Amino acid sequence: MWQAGHVIVQLFTLSVDPISVKMAALCMEESIYNLLPQITEKTFKAPRYVSAFKPYVKRTIEQSKAQWKTIGPPKVQVPSPQDFLQKHSKEPKLPERKPQRKKKLELTVPKRTDHPVMGVHSKKNFINSNAANVIMGVPKKPVPICVDRRQGDKFILEPSGLIPKYLKKKEYGLIPKYVTKRNEEVQRAQEEYDAYIKETLRQKAMKRLSDEERETLLEGLKKNWEEVHHAFQSLSVEIDTLPKKLHKEKLETQMKQLEHDIHTIEKHKIIYIANK
Known part of the structure; x- marks a missing residue:
């Protein structure tokens, strides 16, 4: 083993x-191990599928199927030999025309006093009518054409665009309505803008000071300068601290600004004030 x-x-x-x-x-x-009997497994095959509706389908087919479905009807009427097919027998035929009765015309001899009717023609005189139509008719105008090659190629001139037919229109040379309307709208917008600008300038226009207001302003500036100058003169002689220095510089700056304003107002007699 x-x-x-x-x-x-x-x-x-x-x-x-x-x-x-x-x-x-x-x-x-x-x-x-070869002495042991070997068991062979048998394979079982599944039963064949059979529909449960097979009898119903078979019975329905037998009921609906006729005996002459494939072979033909059992009895058919055979045509007789005397009724054979003739030529043109299946073509449609018109009904027979009935004879019309002719009316009898009574012919009488005209009397001596009878006069024939004048101006009545039994047939049309084509020669005279054609001559009258030609005499009274208006001659046709030739169609304007344009020949563009020496071989004789031509085309109609009117739809080609070479004839200025738009000049004959009533509206030719006039300004279209939409252009006039647009120009009016543009002019109206420009007028509104000009009015707005004029009103804005009027509101922002500078105001001129009168002589009385100028004198009052000048006196007030001088009075302020005197007050600042009095405060400057009241300072101590010895300035040794930082706040004293800053206060002195502030007073000097105010005095310079007031002096500048007083000099400017005295120099110019006409003064304008801009509105903010």
Whole structure:
């Protein structure tokens, strides 16, 4: 048993040696497991599918199928030999024309006093009518054409665009209504804009000071300068701290600004004030 297993392992590892293959086959035949009966499994095939509606379908087909469906009707009326097909027998025929009765004309001899009717013609005189139509008719105007090649190629001149037919229109040379309307809208918008600008300038226009207001303003500036100058003169002689220095610089700046304003107002007699 161990030798057989060993030979099988050797068979799989060294499959090139033919002697080992024969020994392995003999060992397999002489194995004790070969004495056991082998049970063969039977394969069961599924039953064939049969529809449950097969009888119903078969019965329905038998009921709806006629006996003459494929063979033809059992009895057919055979035409007689006397009624054979003739030529033009199936073509439609017009009904027979009935004879019309002719009216009898009574011919009488005209009397001596009878006069024939004048100006009545039984037939049309084509020669005279054609001559009258030609005499009274208006001659046709030739269609204007343009020949563009020496071979005689031509085309109608009117739809070509070479004839200035738009000059004959009533509206030719007039300004269209939509252009006039647009110009009026533009002019109205420009007038509204000009009115807005004029009103804005009027509101922002500079106001001129009168002589009385100028003198009052000048006196007020001088009075302010005197008050600042009095405060400047009241300062201590020795300025040794930072707040004193800042206060002195502030007073000097105010005095300079007031002096500048007083000089400007005295120099200009007419003064305008801009509205903010």
